[in-house]
Amino acid sequence: MSWNRNGAAWLAGAVAVVVLASLLLVPTDLLNSLLTGWFFFIGRVAPQVQFHSGGVAVFAVSFAISVACAHYLLSWFISQANAKRPAHALIQWRLKSSIAIVILCMLLFIVGIATTGIAHQIGWLVTSPEPIFISKTQTPHDSELSTYRPNTVEPDERQNWLYHIRAYANYGIPEIDPSLPWNSSNNADAFRTVMPDAICPSQGNPIWSPDGFGLAHNAANPAVFAVTTPHRFKDFDSLGETIVLGEVNAAFVPWADPDNVRSFQLGIRKNWENSERGQVGYGSTHLSGANMLMGDGSIRFIDDHIDARVLEQLGKAKK
DSSP states (O other), rough: HHHHHHHHHHHHHHHHHHHHHHHHHHHHHHHHHHHHHOOOOOHHGGGGGOOOOHHOOOOOOOOHHHHHHHHHHHHHHHHHHHSSSSGOOOOOOOHHHHHHHHHHHHHHHHHHHHHHHHHHHHHHHHHOOSSSSOOOOHHHHHHBBOOOOOTTTSSOOOOHHHHHTTTTHHHHOOOOOSSSTSTTTTTTTSSOOOOGGOOOOOTTTTOOOOOOBOOSSSSHHHHHSSSSOOOGGOOOOOOOEEEEEEOOOSOOOOOTTTOOOOGGGOBOOSTTEEEOOSSSBBBBSSSSEEEEEETTTTTTEEEETHHHHHHHTTTSSOO
């Protein structure tokens, strides 16, 4: 007994040391996400949950049938077991025991699904080319690849298209004052972060402007987003023939910058050497073109040798 107690104590101590070391080594942001992230997830998702009477009825009927079948089967097993037992040792099987068995099976099924999901996500994180942690460390040369310069507050009060769709990208930022420019002193801190959907892992650095704004590795079609009256896709005849946004590989701007749009008249190139902002088109790290998001949600690889007139037509918001 003494050895067992000592062994248990040593095991508990080892587990405590491992847990403590893990907490110390895990980055603070990741630790906060693991400990409190699911509270925010529940708070965000719970108001969107809707109960349908048909679904509730199906569940109730299915549960009742499961309990009835389980109770009949288990009662039969118990009666067979009682036939070989003395009168004082008979087992009394009750309906609540059958209900408990069914609920236990449901919980085991839920745990199994959750375990499978956790294993799948861990495998995806390990094998995914996307970085788990985004570092702010980059060379001065990388920072200079951004054409945005500090302390240049723009008078334009528009908000970037990525800001307006942030909720659909599962990304939240503090509220801003929409009457002020995005990089004004009151709004700037809200945009000194990276939007994961705006960066391309294969592109690599830079992902930060010289003064800490998260950059974008894609740019939008000005014919769709930089217009006085926004286009609505439901009014388009051929969504798949309109480019919404595409990859860029030079003259990066912050994802919150309203000017994060590029004309298709500049074409697609792998290298945009010594090009000024506003004179750089689309491009990527791929050998012969760039990926484009079409209006129907599909991704198409557009070759950099595409005819300029065809590319320009793809960039027009056709109705």
